Amino acid sequence: MKPLPIHLALALLLALLLAAAPTTRAAWPQNMRATFIGPAALYLPRERKIYVFGGRQLISDTVVVDLDEVAVVDLAAPIADLADPMSPAVSPAPFKLPTPDYYMTALAYAGGPGVYEVRLLAGLTAKSAPMKVWRVPDLLRATSVEVSPRPPSANASLAIMNPAWAASTAPFELTGGLATDPSSYLLGNWTNVTSTLWRFDQTGLSEVAVSSPDRPLPRAWTCLLRYDTNRLVLAGGNDGTNTQLADIWLFSILPRTWARYPHPMSVKRDDFQMAVYTAPSGARFLIILGYVPPLLEYVALDKGTPPVVPVIDKAAAAGLSAIAANALVVHDSHLFVIGGVPKHLMSAIKITPNGDELSFSWVPSYTPSYYKPPQSNGTSSAAAATPTPQGDAVPVAAIIGACIGGVVALAGLALAAVVFRRRTADHRRDRAQRDLLLHALIEERRASSHPGSNSEMDGGARTLVSVPGSRPGTTPSDAGGGGANPLLSPQPQPPLTAASSNDMSRLFLQWVHEQTRGMATAPSSVDGSATGPPPMTPTTAVNSEYGPPPQDVEVAAGQPPGAGREEGRAEVDSITLYLPTQTKLRDGQ
Secondary structure: OOOOOHHHHHHHHHHHHOOOOOOOOOOHHHOOOEEEEEOOOEEEOOOEEEEEEEEEEOOOOOHHHHHHHHEEOOOOOEEEEOOOOOOOOOOOOOOOOOOOOOOOOOEEEEEOEEEEEEEEEOOOOOOOOEEEEEOOOHHHOOOOOOOOOOOOOOOOOOOOOOEEEEEEEEEOOOOOOOOOOEEEEEOOOOOOOOOOOOEOOOEEEEEEOOOOOOOOOOOOEEEEEEEOEEEEEEEEOOOOOEEEEEEEEEEOOOOOOEOOOOOOOOOOOEOOEEEEEOOOOOOOEEEEOOOOOEEEEOOOOHOOOEEEEEOEEEOOOOOOOOOOOOOEEEEOEEEEEEEEEOOOOOEEEEEEEOEEEEEEEEEEOOOOOOOOOOOOOEEEEHHOOOOOOOOOOOOOHHHHHHHEEEEEEHHHHHHHHHHHHHHHHHHHHHHHHHHHHHHHHHHHHHHHHOOOHHHHOOOOOOOOOOOOOOOOOOOOEEEOOEOOOOOHOOOOOOOOOHHHHHHHHHHHHHHOOOOHOOOOOOOOOOOOOOOOOOOOOOOOOOOOOOOOOOOOEOOOOOOOOOOOOOOEEEOOEEEEEEEEEEEOOOOOO
8 A cells, every 4th residue: 555645644634633623612601501690700901801600500490500610701892792692702711610619709819911810719608518719820821720728717617608798809919009908808607697707818718807896787698899909898788587788888908997888778688799880080989789679879988978879771772670699890881790680691781970970771782992893904903902812712721732732643643654664665675585585496496407406316305395387478488498497387397406405495494584583594504414404483475476376296206295304384475395394314324
């Protein structure tokens, strides 16, 4: 079989590698496409992305499935339909959580441009307990999630269920701003309702010693949000008797004191989320959304004014009348609502500032304010305004792995081609040597068949030689010229002499020995009195070029082949030789 040309083999291998390259189809992860609640969201302002971790899928009123999937929402380009489960703006992350979970709290640190370390505090529900910490060392290039070998608290039996927490967060800059306290906070406990404040940082989970006598009532199932560098804000919740709360509290990280805000929310709420919106003027507003109507209210905490309940414009989209167990992210003057019940995937409310007031409107799609349509030359000015996206659909690690695998495969293919060619050359060379040897044997046989040589056989050992019949079109003339070659004649031929037989045996067996055992047989004497080569096992060579199966020619009349000696048999192509392995001299010779 002719070997495949190396350039064609390389092209075929490259096509196979491209076909098998790992890709990720743009869409929400499979189990997030229906109703899912309790996700943890991490917002990356520089990359304009939202990472959505886990959650719980509500299949029916009695059937739920916790999720281990992670979705990546890309906000760098327009999103035509925010509610589309197959949206090209959303894709599965190249990693999953170690185990399914929901209602987690996330903590992230920016270690440099495009480098984020993420820690997830999991096990905050009765089903997912005990608590544990998961770590993603480099979020944008991650392919797996590490599991911390240590429990988050020195008290290994500590359990905190459904506390006040923030479903969404952003990375802490370790070089300034929130670097004074890069941590997340939780409050309360549903199984043992308290008002204990907990701090979650790189070292784990620890209780915060509050220095003020005033503090919130025990509660759970609510939101505790990082409002700015030094303040937390707590609102509403459930006091453990299924009584909802409406109070608002502010906690100063330094000097660790609580202060009650003078105005409560417009209604009592629990299982809702909050977010901070900063207007172009620099004014900051706390946005409260969820659970019961009115769906949304906002408050300017720095001014001490009461919360405001706006009317949300539904001209462009019907929007929601109620939502719970969702995540909330503010980006580009839009409030993104992710997950939650009733059935909900993702929606957005556009925020429009007007002095000290805000107006809101539901939108079915999203177009970034920094986005500009592609120019006539095929380029887009948004590419210059948008940072290079990190964590593409095809992960960098997968691309590198495919490249390395391709190089290794190409090297292996090249090596295989070289070995194949060398073996082919060796095979051809061995075949040429074998043909030369057979030709020498034939010539030797022709010489021994010359008239007058029979007298030399008296008293000598006899050897049976089987040769093929005539081969049409290839019969040569004998040494005398003009006549038919007696070697290829179907009639019986004169016997060989012991000397010529031993000489032929020596040549042939030496070649067979070299080919089958890698070592040469020592030459034997060819004077007619010496013994032949040492015993050898039968050896067979195939692919004959010398005609049909052999015909036996008996060279010692009246005696069976091999009489008076031990026989060694060798087959070379289709020529069968019975050769002496130990000549026995008769009559005392």
